[in-house]
Amino acid sequence: xxxxxxxxxxxxxxxxxxxxxxxxxxxxxxxxxxxxxxxxxxxxxxxxxxxxxxxxxxxxxxxxxxxxxxxxxxxxxxxxxxxxxxxxxxxxxxxxxxxxxxxxxxxxxxxxxxxxxxxxxxxxxxxxxxxxxxxxxxxxxxxxxxxxxxxxxxxxxxxxxxxxxxxxxxxxxxxxxxxxxxxxxxxxxxxxxxxxxxxxxxxxxxxxxxxxxxxxxxxxxxxxxxxxxxxxxxxxxxxxxxxxxxxxxxxxxxxxxxxxxxxxxxxxxxxxxxxxxxxxxxxxxxxxxxxxxxxxxxxxxxxxxxxxxxxxxxxxxxxxxxxxxx
Amino acid sequence: xxxxxxxxxxxxxxxxxxxxxxxxxxxxxxxxxxxxxxxxxxxxxxxxxxxxxxxxxxxxxxxxxxxxxxxxxxxxxxxxxxxxxxxxxxxxxxxxxxxxxxxxxxxxxxxxxxxxxxxxxxxxxxxxxxxxxxxxxxxxxxxxxxxxxxxxxxxxxxxxxxxxxxxxxxxxxxxxxxxxxxxxxxxxxxxxxxxxxxxxxxxxxxxxxxxxxxxxxxxxxxxxxxxxxxxxxxxxxxxxxxxxxxxxxxxxxxxxxxxxxxxxxxxxxxxxxxxxxxxxxxxxxxxxxxxxxxxxxxxxxxxxxxxxxxxxxxxxxxxxxxxxxxxxxxxxxxxxxxxxxxxxxxxxxxxxxxxxxxxxxxxxxxxxxxxxxxxxxxxxxxxxxxxxxxxxxxxxxxxxxxxxxxxxxxxxxxxxxxxxxxxxxxxxxxxxxxxxxxxxxxxxxxxxxxxxxxxxxxxxxxxxxxxxxxxxxxxxxxxxxxxxxxxxxxxxxxxxxxxxxxxxxxxxxxxxxxxxxxxxxxxxxxxxxxxxxxxxxxxxxxxxxxxxxxxxxxx
Numbered sequence: 001x002x003x004x005x006x007x008x009x010x011x012x013x014x015x016x017x018x019x020x021x022x023x024x025x026x027x028x029x030x031x032x033x034x035x036x037x038x039x040x041x042x043x044x045x046x047x048x049x050x051x052x053x054x055x056x057x058x059x060x061x062x063x064x065x066x067x068x069x070x071x072x073x074x075x076x077x078x079x080x081x082x083x084x085x086x087x088x089x090x091x092x093x094x095x096x097x098x099x100x101x102x103x104x105x106x107x108x109x110x111x112x113x114x115x116x117x118x119x120x121x122x123x124x125x126x127x128x129x130x131x132x133x134x135x136x137x138x139x140x141x142x143x144x145x146x147x148x149x150x151x152x153x154x155x156x157x158x159x160x161x162x163x164x165x166x167x168x169x170x171x172x173x174x175x176x177x178x179x180x181x182x183x184x185x186x187x188x189x190x191x192x193x194x195x196x197x198x199x200x201x202x203x204x205x206x207x208x209x210x211x212x213x214x215x216x217x218x219x220x221x222x223x224x225x226x227x228x229x230x231x232x233x234x235x236x237x238x239x240x241x242x243x244x245x246x247x248x249x250x251x252x253x254x255x256x257x258x259x260x261x262x263x264x265x266x267x268x269x270x271x272x273x274x275x276x277x278x279x280x281x282x283x284x285x286x287x288x289x290x291x292x293x294x295x296x297x298x299x300x301x302x303x304x305x306x307x308x309x310x311x312x313x314x315x316x317x318x319x320x321x322x323x324x325x326x
Numbered sequence: 327x328x329x330x331x332x333x334x335x336x337x338x339x340x341x342x343x344x345x346x347x348x349x350x351x352x353x354x355x356x357x358x359x360x361x362x363x364x365x366x367x368x369x370x371x372x373x374x375x376x377x378x379x380x381x382x383x384x385x386x387x388x389x390x391x392x393x394x395x396x397x398x399x400x401x402x403x404x405x406x407x408x409x410x411x412x413x414x415x416x417x418x419x420x421x422x423x424x425x426x427x428x429x430x431x432x433x434x435x436x437x438x439x440x441x442x443x444x445x446x447x448x449x450x451x452x453x454x455x456x457x458x459x460x461x462x463x464x465x466x467x468x469x470x471x472x473x474x475x476x477x478x479x480x481x482x483x484x485x486x487x488x489x490x491x492x493x494x495x496x497x498x499x500x501x502x503x504x505x506x507x508x509x510x511x512x513x514x515x516x517x518x519x520x521x522x523x524x525x526x527x528x529x530x531x532x533x534x535x536x537x538x539x540x541x542x543x544x545x546x547x548x549x550x551x552x553x554x555x556x557x558x559x560x561x562x563x564x565x566x567x568x569x570x571x572x573x574x575x576x577x578x579x580x581x582x583x584x585x586x587x588x589x590x591x592x593x594x595x596x597x598x599x600x601x602x603x604x605x606x607x608x609x610x611x612x613x614x615x616x617x618x619x620x621x622x623x624x625x626x627x628x629x630x631x632x633x634x635x636x637x638x639x640x641x642x643x644x645x646x647x648x649x650x651x652x653x654x655x656x657x658x659x660x661x662x663x664x665x666x667x668x669x670x671x672x673x674x675x676x677x678x679x680x681x682x683x684x685x686x687x688x689x690x691x692x693x694x695x696x697x698x699x700x701x702x703x704x705x706x707x708x709x710x711x712x713x714x715x716x717x718x719x720x721x722x723x724x725x726x727x728x729x730x731x732x733x734x735x736x737x738x739x740x741x742x743x744x745x746x747x748x749x750x751x752x753x754x755x756x757x758x759x760x761x762x763x764x765x766x767x768x769x770x771x772x773x774x775x776x777x778x779x780x781x782x783x784x785x786x787x788x789x790x791x792x793x794x795x796x797x798x799x800x801x802x803x804x805x806x807x808x809x810x811x812x813x814x815x816x817x818x819x820x821x822x823x824x825x826x827x828x829x830x831x832x833x834x835x836x837x838x839x840x841x842x843x844x845x846x847x848x849x850x851x852x853x854x855x856x857x858x859x860x861x862x863x864x865x866x867x868x869x870x871x872x873x874x875x876x877x878x879x880x881x
Contacts, residue, residue: 032763036770038399039484040407041781043770044801047487050501054482083570084400085554094570153599157607165607166599168572271598273571286763 001314001321008307012300019299020072020292024065027288033057034081034286068292078289082282088293092275096260096297099267099274101171102190103259106197111252114202118209119241125214134210140203145196149269152192163188166271189272196266208251212244219243242316249316253309257302387578387590389879391861392611394601395594397570401554403536404476407485409782412536412870417576417592419539419559422450422469422518423530425871429691429786431530434584435464435540435560445525445823452516455583458542458558466512472540474499474507488784489537492526525821527828531785534871562587562875572597576874587875602856606630611861611879615854620678623856633856637866638690640783642791643681645727645743645846650806651775652723658716660843664702665709666750667743669848676738680854684847687791687836691868694788694829700840701847706750713751722753728768729778731759739848740778769804779804779845783869788832792816796839807844 035051036043052058056067071078077088121133156163172184216222217240225235262276275294282290313320398411403419406412416424424434433439436450456464473493477486479502490496494509509521522529532538542558557565562584563576574594578587598604605613615623615634623634647654647663654660669683682690686700713720729740740757747753755776760768768774783790793816794800798808812835819831839845857864862878 030763032761032765032767034763035484036766037763038407041784042407042485042488042802043766044484044487045770046801047484047500050479051482051484054480082399083397084402084405085552086570091570098571153603158603161607164598164609165604167595167597167604269599273597278571284761284763 001311005307005311008303012303015303016296016300017069020069020296021065023292023295024061024068024288027286027291028061028064030286032286034288037285038081038084068289072293072296077293080282080287080290082278082285082287082290088289091278092290092294092297095262095273095275095278098168098272099262099276100260102193102197102272102274103262104256105171105190106194106201107252107255107259109194109198110201110205110255111248113198114205115209115248117202117206118211119213119236119244121206121210122213122217122240122244123236125210125217134207137203137207140199141207143200145200145263145265146269148199149192149196149266152195153270156192163191166192166269168272168274193266193270193272196270197263205248205251209244209248212247213240216240216243245316246313249312250309253305253312254302257298257305260301261298387580387587389589389881390591390593391589391874391877391879392593392595392609394598394604394610394613395574396596397574401557401565401568403539403541404472404481404486405483406536409870414565414574414576414594415536415539416561416870416872417563417874418557418561418565419536419541420561420872421533421536421539422452423533425534425786425869427865427867427871427873427876429867429869429871431534431786439530445527445821446522448520448522448529449513450518450520452518453583454516456560457581457583458560459564459579460542460545460558462542462544462558464540464560465515466518467515468540468543469518470507470510470512471543473510473538475541475543475546476537477507483537485535485537489532489535492522492524492529492532494521494523525823527821527823527825528785528787528789531787531790535785562872563592566591570596578875582875585875588878589874592874605856605858611858612864613856615856617678617680620680620854623854630856633859635855635857635866637853637855638682638868639851639853640689640692640786640868641781641851642684642687642689643778643780643848643851644684644687645848646774646777646779646805647844647846648772648775648806649808649844650772653716653718653725654776656716656718657842658712659718659722660846661702662709662713662716662751663747663753664843664846665705665712667746667846668704669701670704672739672742673849676742677849681849681851684850687839687845687847688788688832689783689850689868692783692786692788694832694836696833700837702840702843709750713753720752725753725755725776726758727755727776727778728758728760728765728774730762730765732761737778772804772806774804786869788829788836789816789820792832792835792839793820796835796844805844807839807842809838809842812838 033052035048035055035057039048039051049058056064059067068078075089077092080086080088080091083091117133117137121130121137124130124133153165157165167189169187169189171187171190173187175183175185177183222235222239225239226232230238260275262274262279264276264280266272267274267277279290279294281287282294310320395413396410398406398414399408400406400411401414401418403415406415420434422434422436422439423431426432435452435456437453439448439450441448452464452466452469458464473490475481476483477490477496477499479500486500487497490507493507495504495507496509498504499507509523511519511521513519520529540560545553545558555568559565562579562582564579565574566577567573567575573596576592576594578590580586595604595610598609601610601613602615602619604610615630619630622628623630625631645663647660649655649660673679673681673683684701685698686696688695727740727744729737731737744755744757747755765777769777769779781791781795794802795805796803796807796809796812797816798810798813815831815835815838819828819835822828822831840847853866855866860880862880863876865873865876867873
């Protein structure tokens with residue numbers, strides 16, 4: 001397995017190189033450039049040419065790409081046009097961190113509620129409760145975030161006045177007891193985004209778990225296990241749960257990779273300074289270096305999560321052997 | 327069911343552990359990173375209490391004003407070209423002259439200035455009591471260094487030539503030919519002299535823009551990349567905190583030379599959803615009103631109505647024709663298009679009268695503005711006649727209108743225009759939407775046949791729109807309009823020193839442009855806002871000027 005992991009990691013830089021080259025090419029060959037966008041109303045061609053030269057945008061494309069690459073290898077992702085005086089790293093990592101905090105908590109809730117709910121629905125298969133749960137889940141799954149947020153805002157912020165309308169002030173507020181013990185309490189700003197993130201999400205997970213659990217329950221070995229007289233709890237924990245978790249692990253892996261990408265709609269509607277909204281702006285303004293850095297980081301995280309998913313497979317399912325000779 | 331319960335219990339246990347782990351992690355971060363970890367990756371910038379040895383005279387500033395906003399593109403006055411950045415910059419920094427709430431150009435860091443008889447030399451005398459926030463006195467050398475930095479090739483500011491280009495030697499400095507700006511000399515510690523390439527009556531107006539502001543040489547040289555995070559300015563407010571994407575806090579500069587601010591602190595909230603919803607929830611003191619809420623604000627019975635006000639803006643929306651490209655190379659076609667649309671009706675129906683139908687090119691309150699409507703009014707009969715008189719008759723080549731947009735739907739007023747051109751003129755206009763960057767690239771390359779545009783005035787002088795957008799020599803003339811009679815008027819106005827005479831020249835120029843229909847002026851946008859009753863003295867000027875020190879917040 002170690003060999004397999006090393007081989008996969010060997011491919012990582014090559015994949016990143018390809019991704020960076022592609023996103024470089026797409027951005028540069030797209031119409032418009034960040035200098036014109038940043039200049040606003042005063043776009044004297046002679047002045048813009050001077051600004052481009054100063055920012056190294058007049059060099060040949062291979063030269064620009066090489067300059068970007070050598071910088072990126074050293075961890076220097078360049079400087080943003082959207083926010084002058086800040087390096088790309090200073091801009092995107094804090095925003096990714098905001099998105100990741102929210103995304104991670106949302107994931108924990110989504111899977112923490114989704115998995116047991118799915119198992120319960122599977123268990124209740126055949127009774128009237130199962131179709132009820134499924135249809136309620138379908139209902140939640142079908143609400144787009146765009147539609148969901150305004151009524152949530154109206155209810156919790158304007159009507160009940162329990163929560164602020166939007167914004168971000170960190171995940172937790174810390175309350176000190178006697179100046180010694182710190183108790184983290186979720187900040188009031190996090191409830192609405194979490195609600196928006198999770199309502200559709202946990203329904204999706206629950207449906208997936210229900211489906212795979214039902215599949216597994218019909219397998220012969222489950223019948224055998226029950227026939228052996230194993231207690232129902234053991235059948236559930238030993239046999240049904242691990243075997244129905246394989247697809248869930250895949251979903252978790254990719255979802256974990258996705259949390260750093262942020263969520264444009266939730267972030268925009270609730271005013272959260274996350275990476276989703278920022279990247280949208282960056283693409284709109286042709287902020288080359290920001291686009292490049294984000295794409296490459298996302299690609300890297302995705303590859304690593306994918307690898308972790310495969311490794312987890314081999315633990316959950318002994319039949320999966322990584323790198324076994326084909 | 328006991329099995330299920332156990333599974334549930336275990337899973338909930340796992341969940342609890344995870345939640346605690348996240349909580350613990352955050353708590354650790356909070357403890358290690360001070361107050362910053364809540365926002366994550368330390369973009370928080372807190373400047374220490376630089377300078378300011380307490381209040382001198384008068385009562386201390388008090389109160390906190392909470393405004394919705396976003397991150398400025400930059401706080402470097404010499405690089406900023408957008409209104410949002412300027413809004414912060416004019417409060418933190420200042421220049422020789424400024425614009426007061428009555429929109430008059432008045433001395434700021436300068437005490438007085440003299441203009442030579444030929445109108446080419448400006449001599450500024452600095453005040454004796456001017457200091458950076460750090461306490462260091464501001465001298466004429468600081469200004470010279472600041473101007474030369476603003477125009478330096480290394481800074482490559484896209485605004486340097488536009489704002490400082492009238493000073494002899496600015497272009498040479500910008501393009502790396504000269505090391506200094508020749509037309510800028512320090513006479514003594516408190517005296518500064520500019521020599522211009524021609525008498526330019528709008529030169530003073532340009533000096534009110536951030537490009538001409540003074541910055542602290544020591545600070546910039548010590549930290550050229552990051553100094554704007556704790557800028558040492560000369561304005562009525564100091565930057566106390568800037569957390570990217572979260573908040574900006576300004577605090578009163580009690581030693582401000584034009585009078586200490588009454589308002590102690592201004593909190594700009596950079597995150598957060600709908601501003602009006604937050605305003606109604608008591609989280610903000612000022613909020614803009616959108617078209618969705620305008621009826622509520624106008625309803626005399628609503629709570630919002632008492633807090634609602636409308637303000638003009640020095641800007642204009644228009645439709646521009648490329649006057650060198652068929653069919654708009656024929657003035658009759660342009661006139662026909664202008665007369666076939668009913669802007670008043672469309673302003674009423676699609677914008678709920680939140681914009682004023684344009685009466686010309688110069689917006690209200692701008693020097694030179696006249697009340698009478700100079701534009702072509704809606705007249706389908708004359709429009710059809712004009713089209714028939716054109717060299718194209720009614721057989722026009724394909725017409726494409728380009729606008730910025732990303733949706734599947736065109737701007738609602740654009741749809742109305744297209745509909746009217748179809749019904750009144752029988753002309754089918756295709757709408758093409760592009761994103762902003764593409765739009766700019768196409769516009770600069772002269773690839774657009776007809777487009778939806780907007781212009782925001784940068785300084786209160788008609789030159790800033792009429793000359794820049796329509797003089798045949800101007801690089802910003804993106805409609806390729808060229809009219810020697812107009813050029814003569816504009817040339818004359820550039821150097822005319824009699825104010826009244828000069829404004830009349832611009833009014834003639836405006837009429838000429840409208841008659842030739844190089845643009846169809848559409849609307850003058852208006853600002854619709856609500857202001858909490860605890861805020862006193864709030865005003866929304868038609869352009870960016872320092873204003874926070876005139877505002878008060880009462881309990």
